[in-house]
Amino acid sequence: MKNQRMFPGIILIGFGAYFFLQQSGITLFQNFYTWPTLIIIVGIAFLAQGYAAKDYESILPGVILLGFGLHFHIAGRLTFWPDNSIGPFILILSLGFFLRFQKTGTGLFQAFLFLVWALLLLFYDKIAGYLGIVQNGMSQVLKFWPALIIIIGIYFLLKKKK
Structure with a gap:
């Protein structure tokens, strides 16, 4: 009975x-x-529903909402926080999957996938500089990355379980 009252109670108090x-x-x-x-x-x-009431599937939406809300509060106010990139949002998703994996044992692949994607988005300029990638050549490749993500998503949808 306590578990069912946690979420609405905190919403009403907050x-x-x-x-x-x-x-x-x-x-x-x-x-x-x-x-x-x-x-x-x-x-x-x-998050309270996820951790206190042991409804671990609530952890992911809790981290996403809390993280997005914090992002909108601190973007533009902290010099080190990127405010014009999708990278922080993908990083928040990754954190949510990692925290949910900690309790449920599922979602580790998605957590690492989103982490790598976020790091690439956040640090692309530095990574390209370290690797000596020519900007002009990569700019042509970067035009097609959304199509690559769509293709990978279709692959996962159509892949048969073993």
């Missing part, structure tokens, strides 16, 4: 505190009266 602080006009929290804060609250509720 949203209630959010709206109470917003109405009270406390200037200390002025930067947090935005929609990413609501996403963070929902992410925390999913």
